[in-house]
Amino acid sequence: MAPPRTCALCQTARPIVRRPKTGQQVCKECFFHVFETEVHNTIMSAKLFKPGDRVAIGASGGKDSTVLAHVMKVLNDRYDYGLEMYLLSIDEGITGYRDDSLESVKRNQQEYGLPLKILSYDELYGWTMDAIVEQIGRKNNCTFCGVFRRQALDRGAAALNVDHIVTGHNADDIAETVLMNIMRGDIARLGRCTLICTQGEDSIKRSKPFKYAYEKEIVMYAYFKKLDYFSTECIYSPDAYRGHARVFLKDLEAARPSAIIDIIHSGEAFQIGEAVELKAQQTCKRCGYMSSNDLCKACTLLESLEKGMAKLATGDRNRRRLDEEPAPENMRTIPMFHRATPAEPAAAP
Numbered sequence: 001m002a003p004p005r006t007c008a009l010c011q012t013a014r015p016i017v018r019r020p021k022t023g024q025q026v027c028k029e030c031f032f033h034v035f036e037t038e039v040h041n042t043i044m045s046a047k048l049f050k051p052g053d054r055v056a057i058g059a060s061g062g063k064d065s066t067v068l069a070h071v072m073k074v075l076n077d078r079y080d081y082g083l084e085m086y087l088l089s090i091d092e093g094i095t096g097y098r099d100d101s102l103e104s105v106k107r108n109q110q111e112y113g114l115p116l117k118i119l120s121y122d123e124l125y126g127w128t129m130d131a132i133v134e135q136i137g138r139k140n141n142c143t144f145c146g147v148f149r150r151q152a153l154d155r156g157a158a159a160l161n162v163d164h165i166v167t168g169h170n171a172d173d174i175a176e177t178v179l180m181n182i183m184r185g186d187i188a189r190l191g192r193c194t195l196i197c198t199q200g201e202d203s204i205k206r207s208k209p210f211k212y213a214y215e216k217e218i219v220m221y222a223y224f225k226k227l228d229y230f231s232t233e234c235i236y237s238p239d240a241y242r243g244h245a246r247v248f249l250k251d252l253e254a255a256r257p258s259a260i261i262d263i264i265h266s267g268e269a270f271q272i273g274e275a276v277e278l279k280a281q282q283t284c285k286r287c288g289y290m291s292s293n294d295l296c297k298a299c300t301l302l303e304s305l306e307k308g309m310a311k312l313a314t315g316d317r318n319r320r321r322l323d324e325e326p327a328p329e330n331m332r333t334i335p336m337f338h339r340a341t342p343a344e345p346a347a348a349p
């Protein structure tokens, strides 16, 4: 069938893309507009922000967060959200990967004129991912990185005195997570993973304005807008199990593009029974970060690194050996978590 001569939306210009989400043939300007408008509608229907909110954009320099920073700026100006926005980057200390992607973030910072704060694992934990991988190897290092990043983002946000972090998690990421939680039988997480906005007891709000944005459309947007981003995958073997979910999802999407949204809706529709409620939150006895045990996950993992026994930290089998090993005298610990209150002045980025 010959392609249509005019854009399905404006009926005037020549179509140049076929929207992966809907199959519509649209022109470049209409594609930008419909993509931005859908994100705006997501933000409005979830009531993510109110005027005056201070919001940190988790900026990794990759495609999703680069497009997020751009679109957040466009929408904040176009619809007068009244947000005070910051870029927040965590430097995991991965040579040849994060150092390069942070250069993209710095260039974007110049272009958008948003203040940027970079917080490194090295300054917070005394360990870079390069050093962690040296001790633990490539298997399971994602566990350390994920736990450390989550806390680092919260601490960076507290230093900026913001109470809301937005991340570039997209519809594909969320659908993959739904599949992974089903495959693992993790019903408690299944109930939470489709939420557009999460907030622990005293934690900082996190939200995902790209919850319904397809990865393919994000890539197209970045390409046609000529955005400056870093496109290499992490050199320390991305999460293998997620990789299987990703391949499976891509196959489903090829057969039926709505599969991504359908899986998200299925995840949302699950009713979570009382028996699978998450453990109650308290604060870590060592660093004050929220935790469901005496020690938070980051302190536990850091202790295992300091004892030189990090390989034992990610499985339950050898936990006892790890707990029995005395802590080294000069063991590094994470500074006390202190959430700035609105009355306090924010630290300079």
Ligand SMILES: Nc1ncnc2c1ncn2[C@@H]1O[C@H](COP(=O)(O)OP(=O)(O)OP(=O)(O)O)[C@@H](O)[C@H]1O
Binding pocket: 057, 058, 059, 060, 061, 062, 063, 064, 065, 066, 088, 089, 090, 091, 092, 149, 166, 167, 168, 169, 173
């Ligand atoms: N080092 C980091 N510093 C700040 N934010 C981060 C960092 N790593 C991840 N994030 C945030 O978490 C989101 C999801 O991260 P993930 O690791 O899945 O990367 P991704 O899907 O490749 O996204 P991106 O393309 O933005 O890197 C990112 O879009 C970003 O908002």
